[in-house]
Amino acid sequence: MTALEDRLRLKARAEGFAQLRIADPSAAAKAGQRLQEFLSFGYQGDMGWLKETAERRADPLALWPAARSAIMLAMSYAPDIDPLQRLEAKDSGVISVYALGRDYHDVVKGKLKHLAQWLARETGQGVKVFVDTAPLMEKPLAEAAGLGWQGRHTNLVSRELGSWFFLGAILSAAELARDAPESDHCGSCRACLDICPTRAFPKPYQLDARRCISYLTIEHKGHIDREFRESIGNRIYGCDDCLAVCPWNKFAQTARESKLQARDDLVAPKLADLARLDDQAFRKLFSGSPVKRTGRDRFIRNVLIAIGNSGDRSLAKEAERRLDDPSALVRAMAVWALARLLPAADFAVLRARHAVQETDDAVSAEWQKA
Incomplete structure (x- = not known):
């Protein structure tokens, strides 16, 4: 046997x-x-x-x-x-x-x-x-x-x-x-x-x-x-x-x-598309995936860091949309990404509009450090 x-x-x-x-x-x-x-x-x-x-x-x-x-x-x-x-x-x-x-x-x-x-x-x-x-x-x-x-x-x-x-x-x-x-x-x-x-x-x-x-x-x-x-x-x-x-x-x-x-849709997903995900869309896209366990806010935090590293000015508008995001994790990285992508004058305009309204200390610190 x-x-x-x-x-x-x-x-x-x-x-x-x-x-x-x-x-x-x-x-x-x-x-x-x-x-x-x-x-x-x-x-x-x-x-x-x-x-x-x-x-x-x-x-x-x-x-x-x-x-x-x-x-x-x-x-x-x-x-x-x-x-x-x-x-x-x-x-x-x-x-x-x-x-x-x-x-x-x-x-x-x-x-x-x-x-x-x-x-x-x-x-x-x-x-x-x-x-x-x-x-x-x-x-x-x-x-x-x-x-x-x-x-x-x-x-x-x-x-x-x-x-x-x-x-x-x-x-x-x-x-x-x-x-x-x-x-x-x-x-x-x-x-x-x-x-x-x-x-x-x-x-x-x-x-x-x-x-x-x-x-x-x-x-x-x-x-x-x-x-x-x-x-x-x-x-x-x-x-x-x-x-x-x-x-x-x-x-x-x-x-x-x-x-x-x-x-196929996860091998090289476009950062612009990912940055627009709300919680429902995030859960749908990553249903059955280990990515889902990280949660939408941490994931978009990561996406915004990638946008800031892209050197692609056309992605600045995606980061700007996230300045009013409910998550401070997301807002902070949106600030960091915009500081890297925009000319100083354009970034100063955004700072004047958003920084004074910010209530989270970590996000305010990003505006100050940028």
Whole structure:
């Protein structure tokens, strides 16, 4: 009879997973220490949940003491476009590759549930599934299972899949055969560190999220500091630079799962169109997309930064429309964008008309600094 682990891998392939590896749930013992170091520097920024769940996050058995096997799975989302080339079209916004299709949480979790249900029937043991929504450190566990290694950019890299893949996990109470861990194959390469626009890596294998464009445009709830705005360019949701330059991507295969493939209308959306979105239109456009979770106000904040970086005077009218937006986040970035796009005399006219009416201190400060 075919070994259970082999049949499990076949089932995983049928669900669309590129790889499956198995680790002991306690195999990533050093992950908790690295997390504490990350938190001690305050690198988590607004992500307070990382600190709140640090103790449970450090040990999968704290989540579920009955777990005996950590089944780690990879699903490719490798693009068929050049992610960096999109940065050249300054009148368009760049959305991170992972968010160009359906929300991976829904896609991957549905497939994990099918696989976990099959495993539970075969073993008679309990299972739990995870897709980046619980305090489980998937990357260290995936490294321990042999799926890849955490590269110098802190993301997982695979010799077969490159950098473009989602992780899913199944914890099982069944004892399954372990796979060998993966070793580091970054060598002397620094491509991911050197390309970062905001210098978010204090040193190799360490990320300061507070400087990361993905964090700033997705997780950060407040006004984005002026020192980062120009570096953001036209990235309006996430950043792929450190992933895109990884030389291991030459082995990546284009995503097979149709729901993860890029939507044509999100590959290079025009900034002018995005700047006009109200909440209802935003929700409609990004229905089923991970972008929706950021919310309209933060998203338009990002769009206005991209408009300010565009150098395109014709986009000034879109920023001017947002000076009366209900959101202070939006109004502040509209001021910043207009200060970069308009001649001083034209901007002074707007300042005289709007600055005295402004009630939010952060927006007033933007008028003063411009």
